[in-house]
Amino acid sequence: MLKRAIFLLLLSCTLHAAHAQDKYEWKEGSSGGYTYRYVTDDPMQARFYTLKNGLTVILSVNKKEPRIQTLIGVRAGSDNDPADHTGLAHYLEHLLFKGTDKFGSLEWAKEKPYLDEIEGLYDKYNHTSGAPARKAVYHQIDSVSGLAAKYAIANEYDKMMSGMGAQGTNAHTWVEETIYEEDIPSNAIDKYLAVQGERFREPVFRLFHTELEAVYEEKNRGLDNDGRKMYEKMLATLFPTHNYGQQSTIGTVEHLKNPNLKAIRDFYNAYYVPNNMAIVMAGDFDPDYVVKRIDEGFAYMQQKPIHEYKAPIEAPIAAPIEKEVFGPDAESVNIAFRMPGALDVHSTVLLNVMAQILNNGKAGLLDLNINKQQKVLNAGVDQLQWKDYTVLVMSGKAKQGQTLEEVKDLLLGQLDILRKGEFDESLVKAIVNNAKLSELQGLESNNNRATAMMDGFIKHRGQNWISDVEMVDAMSKVTKQQIVDYANQYLKNNYVLLYKRKGEDKNIEKVEKPSITPVEVNREAQSPFLQQVAAIPATPVQPQWLDYDKDIQKSKVGPAEMLYVQNKNNSLFRLYYRFDMGSWNNKKLPLAAQYLQYLGTDKYTTEQISKEFYNIACNFNVASTTDVTTITISGLQENFDKAVTLFEHLLTHCEPNEEALAALKGRLQKARADNKLNKVAIMRGLVQYGIYGPHNPYNNQLSQTEVTAITSKELVDMLHALPTYQHTVIYYGPQQLTAAAASVKKLHTIPAAFAATPAPVKFEKSSQANNQVLFADYDMVQAEVNWVRNTTPYSVDNTALVTLFNSYFGGGMGSIVFQTIRESKALAYSTYAFYASPEKKDDRYSVVAYVGSQADKMNEAITGMNELLNDIPRSDKLLETARQSVKQDLQTERITQDGIIFSYLAAQxxxxxTDYRKEVYNSLDKLTFDNVKQFHDQNLAGKPYTYCVLGSEKKISEDDLKKYGEVKKVSLDELFGY
Structure with missing residues (x-):
C-alpha cells in the first residue's frame, strides 16, 4: 500500500513537471460571468465549470449541425447498490422517466395517497413470506396501482422530448455510472433544461409495478443471452470481493422479486446530488448562455457528502482460474486479466498501446499471426476500463474441427511473443498514427465528444482530462521495452479462463410473471407543466434541403462517372468504387470479397500489405451485399497515392492461395454452423421467410457442394475482373475535383468500356392470403414474435403519411404501441410496429411488428398487438407531438460529407x-388523424399476417400457435439455405 502510494505521488509530480513545459496545460478562463477550466490544445475545446452547488458542467462547441448531444451523468451505478438490493440503481434509472408532482400526473393531490400506500405495500411485501401471503399482498399492490394509474399520464416525459425534436431518448446504468441521454435541436435548449431541471427535482415513482415487469423482461432477455452470461461469470471470477463481480447491474432474481421503494428513494437522495453529477453537452450552442441557464435551472440542488464505494483490493490471482458457461449459442473462449484502473494514468497509456499491439484490426499480433492466417474462426482483444480496475480480455472462436483448448493455446502463444518482445518497434509509431486518424474522425461526432467528456467525469471527475487530451502524444513516447516490461509484469498465469460450451444451462432461474391488471395511460391528458414547456419560445431552425445538381460535382474517370464532394474540415479522404451488383448477380462475389484480405501478390505477402496500410494510417475494405459491391479506401490525404496504388496492385495482381482458400472454406462452414445457434440470426431468417417465402434473399446462399467446388483461380479471376464492370467512383476529401479526378484516373485501373453486368436473380415479396405461423425452436426463456405483411407497391406520394404514421403508431417510447404493450399492459420490454418503405421503386411496402415477452405471456402479447393492428386508438395530442417531432427532425437534419452522395444514390x-424531404416537410401540416386512420385501416386492419415465432417447444404449445393460423415449423436448413 505505502510503496504504491509513493509511486503514484512520484508519477503525479513527474507528470505535473512535464505538463509545465508541455503544450497541454490547465488554464482558467472567464466568460459571461462564469469561470471555467480548459486544457490548452484540446481539439474539443472543452470547458469545465463547477457551479456553486458543486454541479459539474462540461461543454464542447461543434457547429457542424444544429443539434446538441446531451448527457446527464451520476457517479453511481451497480457498485453503489446496497448488497441486499442489487439492481436498485438500474430500477431508479427506469423510474426517472415517470415524472414528478408537476408532470406525469393529472391531479397530484389525489394520486399521492395511492402512491404512498403502494410504497407501504411493497415494504410489507418485502417482509412477507409464503407464496399465498405474498400473492395476496401483490394483489393489493396491483389493485391500488390501478387506482393510482387513473391519475398518471404515461410517457409524458417522452412526449415532451419528442415534441421539442429530441432523438435517442434513453439512459443506461453500468457499474460506476448512470447516464441520461438526449440528442436535441439547438433551438430547444431552454425547453430541454426546463424539463431536466424539473425531472431531477423530486421524481415520483409512479406506474412502478408495470415498469418493474419491464425490468423482469430485461432480466429474462439477459438469461437468453450467452454473451451476457459469459460477461457476468467473468466479472464474478475476476472480482470475488469487489462489487464489479459481486453485484450485477440488473440485479439478482431474488432481489428483483423483492423491490423496495424506500430503498430506491434513499439511493436517489444519497447519490443524485449536484456534487456527484455532471451535465455534458456537445454541439451547436453558445456556452455562455448554456452554463447560465443550467445554473439557473439546477440551483435548487443542494450539496451533500458522498459516501463513495470503498473498493477492496483484490488478492492477486496466483494461477489460472477456469470456468464454464453453458447455453445454446456458439462456443467461444475468453482469457481475462485484471489490470490497474483508469486512475493509473501511466498504466492506461501503456495498456492502450499494448492492446493495440495485440489487436488493431490490421497489423497486431492477433491480426497477423492468427486472423490473417485463419488459425481460428476469429480472435480479438477488448478492454473494460473502470476506476479501480481495468479488464483486458482476449477472445476467440474455434474453426471447424478445432477445440476451444486449441484456441486458448493460440491466444496465449501471442502473449509469449509479446512478453519476449518479438514484434517490430515501428508498430508503436503506426499505432500512434492510427490513433491520430481516429481522433480526427471522432471529432466529427457530437456523441463521441460527449461520451469522452462524460467518461472522464465518471472515472476521475474530469481532473485527468489533460491526460485524456495528451493520450496520443503520451502513446508516442512509449518504448518497446516499456511494453515488454509491462506485459511481463501483468500478463502472467494470473488470468481467468472462460469456456462458453454448447449445452443446457441448468442454473437459469426465470423471473416469474406476476399478475398485472392493465392500467390507464391517459393518452390525451397533458399536465400544465407540459403546456408551459411547449410555450417556451424557440426560434425555428430553417431546414436545409439538398440540391443534388449543386451539392454534388461530377466528372469522368474513363467510362466511370465520378461523384465528388469536398472535405473542407480536415485532411481525411474516402474513395469508393461502387458496383451495382452483388450476391444476387453472383453468389460467389461475397466470398471473393472476403478472400482478398488473405491474398498476397508477386511483390508483397498478405502480411506486408496489412502492415503497409496500417503504417500509412489508411484502410481498405471490400463489401458485397445483395445488390451492391463497394470498395472503400480511406485515410489521410497525404497518403492517398500510396494507399490507392497499393490497393490497385493488390486487386489486379493478387495471386491464388490454396491454403488460404481451404482455411476460408473451413471458417465459412463453422460460421454457418454458428449462425444456426444464434437466435438473432434465426429470427432474421424467419422474418425474411415470412416476407419473401421459401426462396428469399436470406437463404440465397452457396450450397455446400458449390462451396467445395470453388477454386482459388475462379475467385482470383473474379477479383481481377471486378474493375472491368460498370461502377461509380465516389470521392470525399480535401482535393479539388480536377486534382482528385486526375489522381484517380492515374491510379485506378479501368477499361475503355465496361463489361456487361450479370443479370440478377429476382425475389418477389409474398402476398399473405391467410394467417400463417412460422415457428423455429430455440432453447430460450422468452418468446419473440414478429408480424409481417406485404402491401402495396411503392409510391413517393405516401412518404409523408408513412413517416407520420410510424412516429405516431409504433416508432418510439411515446408511441401508441409502446404505451399500450409496455406501459399499460407490461407485456414486453421491447416492442414496436412500423410500415417499412422499400429501397427500390418497383418494390412493395411491408408491415413489421415485434414483441419480445416471457413465453407464458406470449398469447397475451399477441392479443395486445393484434388489437392495435386492427384498431388504432385516437389521440389528437399524441398525433401533434408526433408531427412536431418529425418536423423538428427534418428541420435539424444535415446531410453532409459523402452522405450527400449516398443520399443521391438512394434517391435514384x-x-x-430531388431531395424529397422538402415535400414531406411541406405536407406534414396537412395530414389529420383521419388520414392516419384511413391509412391504418387500408393497410393494417383486418388483414392476414405471417407470425414469425421464435421460442422453445418446451414452453410454447403448438395448440396455442394454431390459434393464429396454419403452423409451419421451419427447419434451420430452410431458413439459412445450407
Whole structure:
C-alpha cells in the first residue's frame, strides 16, 4: 500500500513537471460571468465549470449541425447498490422517466395517497413470506396501482422530448455510472433544461409495478443471452470481493422479486446530488448562455457528502482460474486479466498501446499471426476500463474441427511473443498514427465528444482530462521495452479462463410473471407543466434541403462517372468504387470479397500489405451485399497515392492461395454452423421467410457442394475482373475535383468500356392470403414474435403519411404501441410496429411488428398487438407531438460529407431526382388523424399476417400457435439455405 502510494505521488509530480513545459496545460478562463477550466490544445475545446452547488458542467462547441448531444451523468451505478438490493440503481434509472408532482400526473393531490400506500405495500411485501401471503399482498399492490394509474399520464416525459425534436431518448446504468441521454435541436435548449431541471427535482415513482415487469423482461432477455452470461461469470471470477463481480447491474432474481421503494428513494437522495453529477453537452450552442441557464435551472440542488464505494483490493490471482458457461449459442473462449484502473494514468497509456499491439484490426499480433492466417474462426482483444480496475480480455472462436483448448493455446502463444518482445518497434509509431486518424474522425461526432467528456467525469471527475487530451502524444513516447516490461509484469498465469460450451444451462432461474391488471395511460391528458414547456419560445431552425445538381460535382474517370464532394474540415479522404451488383448477380462475389484480405501478390505477402496500410494510417475494405459491391479506401490525404496504388496492385495482381482458400472454406462452414445457434440470426431468417417465402434473399446462399467446388483461380479471376464492370467512383476529401479526378484516373485501373453486368436473380415479396405461423425452436426463456405483411407497391406520394404514421403508431417510447404493450399492459420490454418503405421503386411496402415477452405471456402479447393492428386508438395530442417531432427532425437534419452522395444514390433507386424531404416537410401540416386512420385501416386492419415465432417447444404449445393460423415449423436448413 505505502510503496504504491509513493509511486503514484512520484508519477503525479513527474507528470505535473512535464505538463509545465508541455503544450497541454490547465488554464482558467472567464466568460459571461462564469469561470471555467480548459486544457490548452484540446481539439474539443472543452470547458469545465463547477457551479456553486458543486454541479459539474462540461461543454464542447461543434457547429457542424444544429443539434446538441446531451448527457446527464451520476457517479453511481451497480457498485453503489446496497448488497441486499442489487439492481436498485438500474430500477431508479427506469423510474426517472415517470415524472414528478408537476408532470406525469393529472391531479397530484389525489394520486399521492395511492402512491404512498403502494410504497407501504411493497415494504410489507418485502417482509412477507409464503407464496399465498405474498400473492395476496401483490394483489393489493396491483389493485391500488390501478387506482393510482387513473391519475398518471404515461410517457409524458417522452412526449415532451419528442415534441421539442429530441432523438435517442434513453439512459443506461453500468457499474460506476448512470447516464441520461438526449440528442436535441439547438433551438430547444431552454425547453430541454426546463424539463431536466424539473425531472431531477423530486421524481415520483409512479406506474412502478408495470415498469418493474419491464425490468423482469430485461432480466429474462439477459438469461437468453450467452454473451451476457459469459460477461457476468467473468466479472464474478475476476472480482470475488469487489462489487464489479459481486453485484450485477440488473440485479439478482431474488432481489428483483423483492423491490423496495424506500430503498430506491434513499439511493436517489444519497447519490443524485449536484456534487456527484455532471451535465455534458456537445454541439451547436453558445456556452455562455448554456452554463447560465443550467445554473439557473439546477440551483435548487443542494450539496451533500458522498459516501463513495470503498473498493477492496483484490488478492492477486496466483494461477489460472477456469470456468464454464453453458447455453445454446456458439462456443467461444475468453482469457481475462485484471489490470490497474483508469486512475493509473501511466498504466492506461501503456495498456492502450499494448492492446493495440495485440489487436488493431490490421497489423497486431492477433491480426497477423492468427486472423490473417485463419488459425481460428476469429480472435480479438477488448478492454473494460473502470476506476479501480481495468479488464483486458482476449477472445476467440474455434474453426471447424478445432477445440476451444486449441484456441486458448493460440491466444496465449501471442502473449509469449509479446512478453519476449518479438514484434517490430515501428508498430508503436503506426499505432500512434492510427490513433491520430481516429481522433480526427471522432471529432466529427457530437456523441463521441460527449461520451469522452462524460467518461472522464465518471472515472476521475474530469481532473485527468489533460491526460485524456495528451493520450496520443503520451502513446508516442512509449518504448518497446516499456511494453515488454509491462506485459511481463501483468500478463502472467494470473488470468481467468472462460469456456462458453454448447449445452443446457441448468442454473437459469426465470423471473416469474406476476399478475398485472392493465392500467390507464391517459393518452390525451397533458399536465400544465407540459403546456408551459411547449410555450417556451424557440426560434425555428430553417431546414436545409439538398440540391443534388449543386451539392454534388461530377466528372469522368474513363467510362466511370465520378461523384465528388469536398472535405473542407480536415485532411481525411474516402474513395469508393461502387458496383451495382452483388450476391444476387453472383453468389460467389461475397466470398471473393472476403478472400482478398488473405491474398498476397508477386511483390508483397498478405502480411506486408496489412502492415503497409496500417503504417500509412489508411484502410481498405471490400463489401458485397445483395445488390451492391463497394470498395472503400480511406485515410489521410497525404497518403492517398500510396494507399490507392497499393490497393490497385493488390486487386489486379493478387495471386491464388490454396491454403488460404481451404482455411476460408473451413471458417465459412463453422460460421454457418454458428449462425444456426444464434437466435438473432434465426429470427432474421424467419422474418425474411415470412416476407419473401421459401426462396428469399436470406437463404440465397452457396450450397455446400458449390462451396467445395470453388477454386482459388475462379475467385482470383473474379477479383481481377471486378474493375472491368460498370461502377461509380465516389470521392470525399480535401482535393479539388480536377486534382482528385486526375489522381484517380492515374491510379485506378479501368477499361475503355465496361463489361456487361450479370443479370440478377429476382425475389418477389409474398402476398399473405391467410394467417400463417412460422415457428423455429430455440432453447430460450422468452418468446419473440414478429408480424409481417406485404402491401402495396411503392409510391413517393405516401412518404409523408408513412413517416407520420410510424412516429405516431409504433416508432418510439411515446408511441401508441409502446404505451399500450409496455406501459399499460407490461407485456414486453421491447416492442414496436412500423410500415417499412422499400429501397427500390418497383418494390412493395411491408408491415413489421415485434414483441419480445416471457413465453407464458406470449398469447397475451399477441392479443395486445393484434388489437392495435386492427384498431388504432385516437389521440389528437399524441398525433401533434408526433408531427412536431418529425418536423423538428427534418428541420435539424444535415446531410453532409459523402452522405450527400449516398443520399443521391438512394434517391435514384427510388426513381427520385430531388431531395424529397422538402415535400414531406411541406405536407406534414396537412395530414389529420383521419388520414392516419384511413391509412391504418387500408393497410393494417383486418388483414392476414405471417407470425414469425421464435421460442422453445418446451414452453410454447403448438395448440396455442394454431390459434393464429396454419403452423409451419421451419427447419434451420430452410431458413439459412445450407
Amino acid at each position: 433507386k427510388l426513381g427520385l431526382h
